Amino acid sequence: MSDHSHDLPFWKKYIFSVDHKMIGIQYTVTALVFLAIGFGMMLVMRYQLAYPNQPIPVIGQFLGEPIVAAVENPDTGETGYVLTGDGYNSFGAMHGTIMVFLAIVPLAVGGFGNFVLPLQCGAPDMAFPRLNMASYWTYLPGGILMMFGFFVKGGAANSGWTSYPPLATIATTGQTIWLLGMVILITSSLLGSVNFIVTVVQLRAKGLSFFRLPFFAWAQLVTAFLLLLAFPPLEAAGVLQLMDRVAGTSFFDPGGLIVSGVEQNTAGGGSPLLWQHLFWFLAHPEVYVLILPGLGIISEVIANNTRKPLWGYKSLVYSAIFLGFMSFIVWAHHMFMTGMGTTLSTFFQATTMIISVPSVIILTCLIISLWGASIRFTVPMLFALAFLPMFGIGGLTGLPLGLTASDIHLHDTYYVIGHFHYVVAPGTIFAMFAGIYYWFPKATGRKMNEWLGRIHFAGSFVFINAVFMPFFFMGMASVLRRQFDQTETLHGAAVQGLSVMSTWGAFGLAAFQLPFVFNFFWSIFAGERVGANPWHATTLEWSAPSPPPHGNFLSEPVVACGPYEYSVPGEAEDYTMQSPPPATA
Amino acid sequence: MSAAATEIPYDMEPHPLTRMYNGKFGIWLFLASEIMLFGALFSSYVLLRVGAPEGTWPIIGAPTVLGHEILNVPLAALNTVILISSSVTMLMSWYYLKENKFSRGQFFLLMTVLLSCGFLVVKYFEYNSKLHHYLVEFDAPLVVDGEQVSYSRTYPTAEGERTVHYLHGHITETVKDEDGYVEYYKFAADARKPDHGHAHDDGADHGDSHAGAHPEIELRPSDYRRMSNWGPAGSTFTGIYFTLTGLHGLHIVGGVVVMVYFLLTGGSMWKKLPDKYANRIECTGLYWHFVDLVWIFLFPVLYLL
Numbered sequence: 001m002s003d004h005s006h007d008l009p010f011w012k013k014y015i016f017s018v019d020h021k022m023i024g025i026q027y028t029v030t031a032l033v034f035l036a037i038g039f040g041m042m043l044v045m046r047y048q049l050a051y052p053n054q055p056i057p058v059i060g061q062f063l064g065e066p067i068v069a070a071v072e073n074p075d076t077g078e079t080g081y082v083l084t085g086d087g088y089n090s091f092g093a094m095h096g097t098i099m100v101f102l103a104i105v106p107l108a109v110g111g112f113g114n115f116v117l118p119l120q121c122g123a124p125d126m127a128f129p130r131l132n133m134a135s136y137w138t139y140l141p142g143g144i145l146m147m148f149g150f151f152v153k154g155g156a157a158n159s160g161w162t163s164y165p166p167l168a169t170i171a172t173t174g175q176t177i178w179l180l181g182m183v184i185l186i187t188s189s190l191l192g193s194v195n196f197i198v199t200v201v202q203l204r205a206k207g208l209s210f211f212r213l214p215f216f217a218w219a220q221l222v223t224a225f226l227l228l229l230a231f232p233p234l235e236a237a238g239v240l241q242l243m244d245r246v247a248g249t250s251f252f253d254p255g256g257l258i259v260s261g262v263e264q265n266t267a268g269g270g271s272p273l274l275w276q277h278l279f280w281f282l283a284h285p286e287v288y289v290l291i292l293p294g295l296g297i298i299s300e301v302i303a304n305n306t307r308k309p310l311w312g313y314k315s316l317v318y319s320a321i322f323l324g325f326m327s328f329i330v331w332a333h334h335m336f337m338t339g340m341g342t343t344l345s346t347f348f349q350a351t352t353m354i355i356s357v358p359s360v361i362i363l364t365c366l367i368i369s370l371w372g373a374s375i376r377f378t379v380p381m382l383f384a385l386a387f388l389p390m391f392g393i394g395g396l397t398g399l400p401l402g403l404t405a406s407d408i409h410l411h412d413t414y415y416v417i418g419h420f421h422y423v424v425a426p427g428t429i430f431a432m433f434a435g436i437y438y439w440f441p442k443a444t445g446r447k448m449n450e451w452l453g454r455i456h457f458a459g460s461f462v463f464i465n466a467v468f469m470p471f472f473f474m475g476m477a478s479v480l481r482r483q484f485d486q487t488e489t490l491h492g493a494a495v496q497g498l499s500v501m502s503t504w505g506a507f508g509l510a511a512f513q514l515p516f517v518f519n520f521f522w523s524i525f526a527g528e529r530v531g532a533n534p535w536h537a538t539t540l541e542w543s544a545p546s547p548p549p550h551g552n553f554l555s556e557p558v559v560a561c562g563p564y565e566y567s568v569p570g571e572a573e574d575y576t577m578q579s580p581p582p583a584t585a
Numbered sequence: 586m587s588a589a590a591t592e593i594p595y596d597m598e599p600h601p602l603t604r605m606y607n608g609k610f611g612i613w614l615f616l617a618s619e620i621m622l623f624g625a626l627f628s629s630y631v632l633l634r635v636g637a638p639e640g641t642w643p644i645i646g647a648p649t650v651l652g653h654e655i656l657n658v659p660l661a662a663l664n665t666v667i668l669i670s671s672s673v674t675m676l677m678s679w680y681y682l683k684e685n686k687f688s689r690g691q692f693f694l695l696m697t698v699l700l701s702c703g704f705l706v707v708k709y710f711e712y713n714s715k716l717h718h719y720l721v722e723f724d725a726p727l728v729v730d731g732e733q734v735s736y737s738r739t740y741p742t743a744e745g746e747r748t749v750h751y752l753h754g755h756i757t758e759t760v761k762d763e764d765g766y767v768e769y770y771k772f773a774a775d776a777r778k779p780d781h782g783h784a785h786d787d788g789a790d791h792g793d794s795h796a797g798a799h800p801e802i803e804l805r806p807s808d809y810r811r812m813s814n815w816g817p818a819g820s821t822f823t824g825i826y827f828t829l830t831g832l833h834g835l836h837i838v839g840g841v842v843v844m845v846y847f848l849l850t851g852g853s854m855w856k857k858l859p860d861k862y863a864n865r866i867e868c869t870g871l872y873w874h875f876v877d878l879v880w881i882f883l884f885p886v887l888y889l890l
Contacts, residue, residue: 127593127607194614198607202600203593228618236625243828248818251633251825265811269821271636278625 024115055080096161122205415475459512466505
């Protein structure tokens, strides 16, 4: 990093920093670590699924009780460590929790939002810099508390990331830790979202009207509103479940529950469905929290690498707003099978079909943006181009789940897993990779290595499909999700080959992340030095030096045009910056 | 721009679009989030109440059916007055700061803190009485000295009718054996309220003969099916009562912490940036009025309806 800093001591500059860029980098790095942890859990689970009850090679011995159990091989006399059912449940619940709440959202919102958003608004920092620091320093302890669940009796939360009662109410102590961790993470996200909204609304630079904001800023704005308004009901649900577990209430317990032959002596009178309603009231908007920042990144990368304006910028913006609004009234399509009644199901089926329209508009606009362009196949663009069909698969496979009739067959099968992983993994995570390669020069002043990036992309693209494509076929063969060993059922055993394929896909995917990890660290110190605007981009963040100093801009940016003025006829360059930097920069 | 460039625009002056400075806009957004939090809990209240089996709301076997008959309405009314007064003093504090009268502003801030502490003290007495009131459920009528002391109520469930035998009262003494386990409780049963005339009370209870009497009974753990105070575990009603008022109480405590901080440190900030200090009190006030408003909803919903 260059020596743009002033005389801040180390701990103020890198640890308790109030600079949005440093906080963004802290979020990014922490979230990438959690991403790796969640991915590692998935590898262990996939090994068990492909080779049921076989000892976990290499790392099995380090996992410990109750995740693994020692078994002796009768032939060789060697001790192996097999994943237990409880361990599988813990890993399953924590994989989901870590990926959604500790990895993707902090990466997409905390990382990219924090780093890029104030720059794109032409602001010197977030509206509330100290609140911003508090947001990170609430997120990190929340994440550590979540992981601490593995060290209490009975292991971490093991009732799925959805924590449905009554299972979650009677689960081991790990569930209480999960709920406490959740409340802390919700607080962190609340602090962040207030900050984001105020920043976009109040701190836009001179001349930067709302419709001159880049689509990424719009996506972050809508996301912040979703986080602000959708998370509190989950907090309420978390408080209620905590009361059920700790104070003996029975909000989610109709009474008469018998656990291991013993009747639970509660007052009864509650409703397990209440939890599902409160949970999905968060968790459906959460889906759009996961995908909208990704769409924002992809839009930036596509506009930059097609060298022409985004097709249908206003359609994109209105679609994102409509998407945000609609996402609050589709939640019960996760609950078609709960017997909530056909009237409600029909309503939620209709809203679910409606919400697919703006998603399709966004994807269509991005695809049409490619039309007639002379595309630069940079690494971020490769990820962006792969994102489009992958997100398309993820989105379109959601339609049969939103229709009550076909959902009866597909509900709770691997098909569901395939659907949402296509949206989040080759969708959002590819967008995150695109974003990292795209804004890395802004953060460090150096470019990531192009060829290592291409290897990373090609391998990831092939293997991520090998991981998730089999899920659709397994799901259609009725293999249930959350199953410890599908070979114990006839229909599961029949498609076990697909499960093996998925597992090897996952190992291949893991191998192809190594070039990325190496490239990331190596490029910080030895990447090719670049100037303030290596991609010849137009938006405001490229008007600041790389890396931007504290306070961001050398002179106050004044915006004269829209965000995607590429290839304007008559201009000397094929890009017109929203606010050209001072000539000395 | 130099290091001073990190000064944030619209930190003090209102933005032309929203006509609010950053902090005020932020606190409104925060309150929107709070509305979703309490809204979800109020919705849960509605769902639990609508879904409660007949005769179990607010509490199984209570000789009353309405929330206000197991809660203390006069105390809650007193608390409502206290809280509304505290909103007024909060506003006065901001008003005098805007008038440039610092010590008067601080005085009214102190009044707000004292009133909120008064609210919490009243709440303590309310909670305490609930936590010491016990409901005991029996599988069969409880007979002491040849006389049936328990009451009963029959209500429909999904599996057919269910009759609950119950007793309300206080534990006066807990007698333990040498191993530390409870041997029996000395239990003072409540007097039956003379005439509530509940249609669901069947003829089997003969509460009127007990009116005014406080029979003391020895209850062994094997005698009853379930014993619970009117704390959170008592019923879904007492559960949501404690959750909602407890969360509201935490908001009061949070507000008090912030106000005490301003009472202690306000002087130095006032000397440097008087307008900024007034703005902070304004934001605190917005939060405080919201907390007040939540109570204005809690009071009728829990105590009166």
